[in-house]
Amino acid sequence: MVLFKSRTKTTLAQFREELDEHLSAINENTSEIQGNYSYAQKVEQRMEQMMLRLDHIEQLLAGNKHRFSVQPLTYDEKRIFLVLYTEEVPKSYADLAHQINLSEALVMHYVACLIEKGVPLIKSYFNSTPSIKMHPEFKEVQAKENVVNLSLKSFVDA
Numbered sequence: 001m002v003l004f005k006s007r008t009k010t011t012l013a014q015f016r017e018e019l020d021e022h023l024s025a026i027n028e029n030t031s032e033i034q035g036n037y038s039y040a041q042k043v044e045q046r047m048e049q050m051m052l053r054l055d056h057i058e059q060l061l062a063g064n065k066h067r068f069s070v071q072p073l074t075y076d077e078k079r080i081f082l083v084l085y086t087e088e089v090p091k092s093y094a095d096l097a098h099q100i101n102l103s104e105a106l107v108m109h110y111v112a113c114l115i116e117k118g119v120p121l122i123k124s125y126f127n128s129t130p131s132i133k134m135h136p137e138f139k140e141v142q143a144k145e146n147v148v149n150l151s152l153k154s155f156v157d158a
Helices: 002-061 075-086 093-100 104-116 136-145 152-156
Strands: 121-126 129-134
Touching: 075 093, 075 104, 075 129, 093 104, 093 129, 104 121, 129 136
Parallel strands: none
Antiparallel strands: 121 129
16 A cells, blocks of 8 residues: 555656646747737738838829728718718817717727728827817818718618
């Protein structure tokens, strides 16, 4: 019985040592994965910067003609777009929320979506309060070409 206990202890100690080595290897791999992820994020940021620079170069080469490409907007995004399109002065998130009858958080989300979808908005700050307005050149292009594809039907059907 004593011999069995000592062999069991030895076997369990070896097993524990192997598990500790395995855990150590997993921790090292996790650190390596985190490092690779961080590096991939930096590369992605650099790529975004390069894309912005390329866009700027294309605009310069095209003779400053702005080509706007806007992805389709949802109903609420169109409502916010319309308010910003018809206003000459910048609007705060609170003003937009009150005018459209949505929460300020939702308005902030929809404004971010508009920007992501290609609507050029200008954000300015007054007393650390952000205000949003539509880029004037885009307003002209929208009036001439209806880039966003606004129609009365899109508001009536919703």
